[in-house]
Amino acid sequence: MSGSALSDRPDKIELLTERIIDDYPNLALEILGGSSRLSLPLGWHYVLDMVWILKELEVRPGSVVLDAGAGNGLLQYVLADRDYTVISADMMDRRIPEFAPRLYQVAEINAGKAIEHSYKSHVSHDRQRNDIGSNRPRVSLLTRVLDTSLRDIPRKSVDYLLKRHPQRKGSKGEYSEGLLSQSYELEPQSVLQGPGNKPQIVYYYTSLNSMNKIPDESVDAVVSVSALEHNLPEEVAVCLEEFRRVLKPGAWMHLTVSASYPHSAFHEPSHSWLLNEEDAQRTYSLRPGYHTNFSEFPKILAELKKPKYLEKWLSLQYFRSGTNGMPWGMWDPQYVPVGISLKTSSRDNYKG
Numbered sequence: 001m002s003g004s005a006l007s008d009r010p011d012k013i014e015l016l017t018e019r020i021i022d023d024y025p026n027l028a029l030e031i032l033g034g035s036s037r038l039s040l041p042l043g044w045h046y047v048l049d050m051v052w053i054l055k056e057l058e059v060r061p062g063s064v065v066l067d068a069g070a071g072n073g074l075l076q077y078v079l080a081d082r083d084y085t086v087i088s089a090d091m092m093d094r095r096i097p098e099f100a101p102r103l104y105q106v107a108e109i110n111a112g113k114a115i116e117h118s119y120k121s122h123v124s125h126d127r128q129r130n131d132i133g134s135n136r137p138r139v140s141l142l143t144r145v146l147d148t149s150l151r152d153i154p155r156k157s158v159d160y161l162l163k164r165h166p167q168r169k170g171s172k173g174e175y176s177e178g179l180l181s182q183s184y185e186l187e188p189q190s191v192l193q194g195p196g197n198k199p200q201i202v203y204y205y206t207s208l209n210s211m212n213k214i215p216d217e218s219v220d221a222v223v224s225v226s227a228l229e230h231n232l233p234e235e236v237a238v239c240l241e242e243f244r245r246v247l248k249p250g251a252w253m254h255l256t257v258s259a260s261y262p263h264s265a266f267h268e269p270s271h272s273w274l275l276n277e278e279d280a281q282r283t284y285s286l287r288p289g290y291h292t293n294f295s296e297f298p299k300i301l302a303e304l305k306k307p308k309y310l311e312k313w314l315s316l317q318y319f320r321s322g323t324n325g326m327p328w329g330m331w332d333p334q335y336v337p338v339g340i341s342l343k344t345s346s347r348d349n350y351k352g
Contacts (some may be wrong), residue, residue, distance in 0.1 A: 002228075011290040012056075012341040013280055014050040014298045015259060020055075027051045032076065032313070038099060039075045041315035047339040048310075049225045049256040050075050052339040053222065056254045059084070063220035066246065068208050068239070068255075069227020072097060079223070080104050081200035087219070089204040089211060090227075096203055105198050108207040109213050209238040214246045217251050222246075222253035226337070229257040229272040233283040242341075247344040261297035261336040267335060271323050272337045284340050295337060304333045320335050 020027045031050045037043050042047075053075065059065065061083035067076045070088040077100075079086050100106050204213060208228075222243045229237050243253050258267070260274035267274050275283060277294040293300075302312070312329045319329035326332065 005277055006261045008198055010342075011286045011343060012339070013284075013286060013294065014046075014052065014289060014339045014341075015050055015290045015293050015299050016045065016337045016339055017303055018048070018310060020048055020051050024055055025189065027054050030054070032080050034081070036072050038074065038097070039078075040072070040078060041228060041317050042074065043317065044310060044314070044333070045304075046074070047113050047313065048223060048337055049339070050078065052256065052260065053225065053254045054078070054132070055221050055224065056252075056339070057221060058252070058342055064218065066214070066219045066222045066243070068222055068224040068243065069230075070225075071227075073225060075225050076201060077103075080201050083199055083303065085200045085202075087202045087204055087214065087306075089206055089208060091205070091207050093207075094203075094237055100201065103198065104202045106203065108203045108205070109222070111203075140206060170343045209235065209242055209285070211246060216245055217245045217248045220248060220251055222251075222255070224253075224255040226256055226258065226272075228255060229270075229274070231273070233275065233279065234275060236283050237285075245346050249344060251344045253342050253344070255342070256337055257340065258335045259294070259297070260335055261294070267325075269323050269327065272335075280340065284342060286342065301333065301336050304336065307331070325346070 001188075028047055028051055031042075031047050031054075034040070055067075063084055064087065064088045065079050067079065068089050070076045070086075071090050071092055072094050076088045078085050080103075087146045096106060096108070119128060204211065206213070208231075228239060231239065240253075247253065257280075258270075258272050258274045258282065260276055262280045263274060264276045265274045266272070277292060280286070281290070312330065314326060314329060316329075318324055318326040322328050325334070
């Protein structure tokens with residue numbers, strides 16, 4: 001698709017269905033393969049989310065993509081494997097996975113910075129209830145890893161348990177004088193070990209409403225998987241203004257959240273605000289004439305309740321807790337994932 005065609009297309013709000021897997025099977029296999037290869041579990045609808053984002057993303061390899069609310073999720077690594085430079089922004093207290101410096105050039109910004117957010121309290125409380133407060137006997141890490149299906153025990157996980165990760169030759173990461181050093185104000189010691197000439201991931205510990213280490217108009221695209229919904233709608237608007245600040249004029253953001261019908265609602269197990277079409281249009285400032293299939297909500301929810309694929313792919317993380325989107329692994333979707341595409345206008349337009 002040409003740049004002019006991208007600029008002319010309307011905004012979009014699209015309820016996601018399993019039909020997208022049949023339409024883009026290679027993208028679904030790319031995501032499932034990445035999940036297995038890196039041993040990263042997927043949320044119950046994340047295959048739909050990521051297939052939708054990848055099909056919408058129309059930027060060239062080498063472009064800078066901001067993954068907003070990335071956590072330690074799979075999408076940032078799929079993007080890096082596609083040769084994008086990835087800014088992995090999140091306010092959660094996270095550790096860089098051991099595999100990352102072996103596969104990518106990795107750097108950090110604001111490492112160890114404490115950031116307060118209601119969702120962090122929610123996650124911490126759930127962990128306490130499911131781990132500390134449980135009367136079930138504790139089991140070893142080895143038992144937990146092996147007590148699963150074969151698809152959740154990729155070779156890399158077994159190698160890690162057996163401490164068989166060989167060090168790659170020439171894997172010492174050299175300090176970049178390009179993006180990592182100049183655009184994002186990094187110091188040489190912030191660059192971790194990683195193979196040279198590999199895709200770059202910058203882990204940025206920050207609130208999404210204030211990413212002051214990212215220069216204006218320096219990002220080619222923003223993506224986000226099921227992250228903004230953990231913020232109040234009025235807080236989402238502030239995050240969007242920050243996305244518009246860092247995006248180049250005319251660039252796009254492709255965001256997935258969760259939708260409700262006919263009324264907006266708060267989903268306590270996932271600590272998510274579910275929006276109906278009217279509230280989503282207002283919160284995300286969709287331009288007039290945007291594309292939508294929201295009228296199909298009842299039909300799409302019914303389809304998700306009788307899935308062709310997703311129930312078979314449900315991660316074991318859902319079988320260990322009663323406080324998530326599928327408590328104790330019981331398949332019963334309460335909402336529909338939705339993708340939202342927005343184009344960035346010129347800075348004069350969005351500054352008001």
